[in-house]
Amino acid sequence: MKGHSADKNNNSRTIKVDYLARVEGEGALFLKIRDNLLEEVKLKIFEPPRFFEGLLRGRQFTQAADITSRICGICPVAYQMSAIHAMENACGVQVEGTLRELRRLFYCGEWISSHALHIYMLHAPDFLGYDSAIAMAKDFPDIVERGLELKKIGNDIMKLMGGREIHPINARVGGFYKVPSSQELATLRQKLTHAHDLALKTVKWTATLKFPEFSQDYTFVALRPPDEYPMNEGRVTSNKGLDIDVSEFENHFEEQHIAHSNALHSVMQPGNRSYHVGPMARYALNYDRLPDDIKQAAQAAGLGPVCNNPFKSIIVRAIEVVYAVTEALRIIDDYSQPKQVAVNVKPRAATGFSTTEAPRGLLYHRYSIDNQGLIKDANIIPPTSQNQKMIEDDLSRFVQSCLKLPDNEIQYLSEQAIRNYDPCISCATHFLKLNIDRQ
């Protein structure tokens, strides 16, 4: 964190922080406190919008996966998968069998890599009182090494399946350009066996952290497939009764322009309600889809079937790492190299929809294409846009409960509360400046 300054002037206090570290992108948090009451919370995202949806118009339907994967260096697989599934949906194609499994394996790599980065390098320092993972590594080198090792194994899956670790290029509409050999997967399997041990240690370790007492009656929204923990597909469901096909998404969720933010706020209708996407939502809505041994690991870590304390999202992420490693091992064990690396997909004039589960939550894509496969219209709703209002709601309640603390502690806890969501402000448009106006 840089550029912290504090001014005290009679009844009013203002704290400014140039940005919030360990969050991707540029933004600011404004807290207005009057007479010990929190009047206003604004999570401002001032990084300019990037107009990806406009840039996609006129491009071939086959290009959306590679273009949209550039939106984010952390979750390119999610962008590729949502784009590809939406195009296949438009063209009336459903990819099944081994190619479907390989997509799931690809996604496991991204979950492991992204979650390990957030758990160990970005979020854990908050719980242990360090400014950064570098400072934490001085006292806990073995723990930080474990995080790096786990992240690297996730990267290895992404590299094998995607051709490279960042901005992968191997997935396409219909399948892949190249599929792995059994030998390549056998090499990966050895690493994943080790990763399973690292992931279980991660769950146990995160459970030992000290968590602020805070919970909310969240509206969780996540995919729910018929018979597996969600990644690439499923119905869009909530714990408050929503159960819709992805094509109905925009009938229930609406992106709104908010004056204080360059990122659109996604709200649930009716009533412009906030909702929660990401690991806690997936877990709450799909706990029964977890294998028994992972449920036991969750129980041993103190989690029930639903977790409503957002600070404990670090444990839920760790559980999802165990799941992703377990799932990757299953896919590898069942693998037989397919003769066909992709199915043929012919464009037709239609609109296609997809939501997949990016590490930090639902990622919605909608495309309209013409008979030649040219993109006529695109809409992308990233998870951080969906969580932005929820983060503000969390802060409204959480900060109110700790107003007696000095400003620097409020600031520290607010940042930690924002990081509960692993927000990727780059995806939502991008760094955080904290401003507490207290009178």
Added chain:
Amino acid sequence: MTRDKVLIIGIGNPYRGDDALGCLIARELSAKALQGMTCIEHDGEPASLINAWQNAEQVILIDAVSSGAEPGHIFHFDLTKQAWPEQFNLYSTHAFGIPQAVELARVLGRLPAKIDFIGVEGQCFAAGESLTDEVKKAIQKTIVEILKLLD
């Protein structure tokens, strides 16, 4: 596993204007096929960066920088002797980028015996495959600086 005597790591994104500089220099040096030197292009992902140099005796990191200096200005930091300079401590993907990789490796005892950073001030980092004239002109000068470090 054989050790790389010298590992040149050109960091950058070939499709973001002057950010391609690190990759282009790694390619040029690779074409010289100097004995004992391995050149790789790297996207800057920190965990894999630390792994990339684990078997190298000497590492030279090359990247375009944006510090407000004159475009084409060449910076050199001996990271064996000094920490990553604060003015270049800008944040990367999820605030965990090359500076964090270097400093984390230092804390964990995983820095190579010798590691230098050569940065070249870029001017334009917009999408596209062409470098600005000032940065293009700096390539050969930068290569000379790198070769000096190999003596």
